[in-house]
Amino acid sequence: MQAQTHLNDCFKGAYGQSAELTSYAPGRVNLIGDHTDYNDGFVLPAAINFGTSILASKRTDRLVKVIAIDINNEQLSFDLDDVSFDDSALWSNYIRGSLIELMSAGEDIQGANLLISGNVPQGAGLSSSASFEIAILKTFADLYQLSLSGIDAAKMGQGAENNFVGCNCGIMDQLISALGKKSHAMLLDCRTLTYNYAKIPTDMTIMVVNSNVKRELVASEYNTRREQCEQVAKFFNKSALRDVTLSQLEASKSDIEDQLYRRARHVISENERTIHALTALNDNDMPTLSRLMAQSHASLKDDFEVTVPELDILVEILSAVLGNRGGTRMTGGGFGGCVVALMPKALVEQANNAVLEQYQVRTNIKPDVYICTAEQGAFTA
Numbered sequence: 001m002q003a004q005t006h007l008n009d010c011f012k013g014a015y016g017q018s019a020e021l022t023s024y025a026p027g028r029v030n031l032i033g034d035h036t037d038y039n040d041g042f043v044l045p046a047a048i049n050f051g052t053s054i055l056a057s058k059r060t061d062r063l064v065k066v067i068a069i070d071i072n073n074e075q076l077s078f079d080l081d082d083v084s085f086d087d088s089a090l091w092s093n094y095i096r097g098s099l100i101e102l103m104s105a106g107e108d109i110q111g112a113n114l115l116i117s118g119n120v121p122q123g124a125g126l127s128s129s130a131s132f133e134i135a136i137l138k139t140f141a142d143l144y145q146l147s148l149s150g151i152d153a154a155k156m157g158q159g160a161e162n163n164f165v166g167c168n169c170g171i172m173d174q175l176i177s178a179l180g181k182k183s184h185a186m187l188l189d190c191r192t193l194t195y196n197y198a199k200i201p202t203d204m205t206i207m208v209v210n211s212n213v214k215r216e217l218v219a220s221e222y223n224t225r226r227e228q229c230e231q232v233a234k235f236f237n238k239s240a241l242r243d244v245t246l247s248q249l250e251a252s253k254s255d256i257e258d259q260l261y262r263r264a265r266h267v268i269s270e271n272e273r274t275i276h277a278l279t280a281l282n283d284n285d286m287p288t289l290s291r292l293m294a295q296s297h298a299s300l301k302d303d304f305e306v307t308v309p310e311l312d313i314l315v316e317i318l319s320a321v322l323g324n325r326g327g328t329r330m331t332g333g334g335f336g337g338c339v340v341a342l343m344p345k346a347l348v349e350q351a352n353n354a355v356l357e358q359y360q361v362r363t364n365i366k367p368d369v370y371i372c373t374a375e376q377g378a379f380t381a
């Protein structure tokens with residue numbers, strides 16, 4: 001992220017005044033529970049030390065002016081009374097969509113001058129877009145003194161994706177970006193939106209490794225997975241796979257097409273693993289977490305089919321170092337992006353070296369390793 005003084009200078013240079021405020025929202029990494037959120041299930045993410053910063057000041061008219069420092073200083077503006085999808089600056093649709101949600105909820109806002117800068121790796125499955133949406137909502141909440149809760153903001157951010165951007169995502173990314181807690185992961189029930197925090201043991205580190213396989217066809221593949229899950233829930237006459245048990249699924253196996261059966265088996269078993277993982281994390285029970293994370297990865301690979309060979313290779317390299325002293329799996333939506341590993345601090349150097357020595361040799365791609373800490377969300381009290 002660019003230094004604050006540099007950003008202040010850029011803001012002043014562009015708008016002829018100092019920013020009134022700076023808001024910030026983090027990206028996230030999910031420890032376990034993927035493709036469960038839109039099935040009304042459970043997830044265990046943490047907000048991380050990468051995020052989106054927005055410097056802002058109010059305007060008295062209806063214009064929103066934006067400068068995106070990290071996208072070649074691209075500049076644009078739009079009118080709050082005439083917000084339309086912008087094919088030529090796709091990044092700006094996260095702002096547009098979020099503000100439409102805010103206005104549809106009846107919030108009274110005017111325009112703003114904005115300068116945006118972020119360091120969440122793009123397209124890596126660390127929720128750069130959710131961090132952007134939540135940062136925008138936090139900016140307008142603070143500029144116009146709106147009484148927006150973290151849950152309101154998360155729903156609006158998700159609404160921006162679902163109703164405007166065209167990704168049928170669940171609520172995990174926006175909710176953890178809004179309500180993450182320092183040094184903690186969050187077990188979120190995506191049906192009731194109730195949550196518990198679980199402390200990351202102090203001797204543990206969260207390592208995230210970017211495969212640098214750019215995610216492709218994510219939105220279409222993602223939306224297909226979601227439809228498949230909904231199809232199986234409908235078969236059981238339930239509103240979501242959350243309400244189907246593994247034994248019910250097994251009993252109907254012969255009536256369900258094999259691919260759909262495997263999609264559902266992933267979701268139902270992943271929900272169980274995620275709840276179990278909360279207890280293991282609270283008990284600092286690494287062998288159990290290690291097993292649950294390995295099972296999660298295998299299920300995402302074989303049943304849900306959202307990994308790519310590069311993610312499988314990273315998990316292989318890391319688990320050879322960690323054994324049952326730590327856990328590793330792909331994280332987020334898949335189709336490229338990152339793996340997460342939770343490991344004792346004492347193993348970080350060895351794990352890092354193994355990734356650097358082996359990944360590029362096996363894939364011809366240079367990986368990036370991020371050491372992550374769990375951080376506060378933008379709306380956390």
Ligand code: GLA
Pocket residue numbers: 033034035036037038169170171172173332333334
């Ligand atoms: C993406 C979506 C989330 C969630 C994950 C998979 O990050 O935005 O809602 O579904 O994929 O767990």
